[in-house]
Amino acid sequence: MSVFWRLGYDGAGIAELEQATGLGRQSLYGAFGDKRALFGRVVDHYFERVLRPAFIDVLDAPGSARENLERVFKQWEAAAAAPDFNGCLVGNGVSELGLKDAELAGVLAHKLELLEAAFVRALTRARRAGEVNATLPVRATARSLLATAQGLAVVARVRRDPAFVRGVVDQSRRLLDL
Numbered sequence: 001m002s003v004f005w006r007l008g009y010d011g012a013g014i015a016e017l018e019q020a021t022g023l024g025r026q027s028l029y030g031a032f033g034d035k036r037a038l039f040g041r042v043v044d045h046y047f048e049r050v051l052r053p054a055f056i057d058v059l060d061a062p063g064s065a066r067e068n069l070e071r072v073f074k075q076w077e078a079a080a081a082a083p084d085f086n087g088c089l090v091g092n093g094v095s096e097l098g099l100k101d102a103e104l105a106g107v108l109a110h111k112l113e114l115l116e117a118a119f120v121r122a123l124t125r126a127r128r129a130g131e132v133n134a135t136l137p138v139r140a141t142a143r144s145l146l147a148t149a150q151g152l153a154v155v156a157r158v159r160r161d162p163a164f165v166r167g168v169v170d171q172s173r174r175l176l177d178l
Helices: 002-011 014-021 025-032 035-059 065-081 089-097 102-128 138-155 162-175
Strands: none
Touching: 002 014, 002 035, 002 089, 014 025, 014 035, 025 035, 035 065, 035 089, 035 102, 065 102, 065 138, 065 162, 089 102, 089 138, 102 138, 138 162
């Protein structure tokens, strides 16, 4: 996972994948079929190990939906500030493969749809509880938050300034009160 996350799909060579997995070329192909199939499995693994616990589980947690959204915003800031930050594997894959591989693009798009749905659920709960603007357009706001998260994950790979990241996150907070 870390090889694809750090180097991207095209940048991850078989030699790097052999070294990271401890498998020889034949064993790697025997276990996963090919690099493309391995990447698909890695995306699933990343989603279950990184995105689900950090975002979906947080957004769906009991209690205040607004506080859950705030926890996600704080995680965005913390992740972008980490010295080993590599962006989002799903977002990186979308930008690299989205126009080149329709099947993998579909897998990646599905992961983004799951994230959007979690934002929709949290925003719906927050609106019902009076924690956000009562006229908040839930679906549009969920999409804006998803696009902001993915955009921040890309830009923060090269723009590590905490004030920049904080400004982006603060603007996301303001979306909830418009």
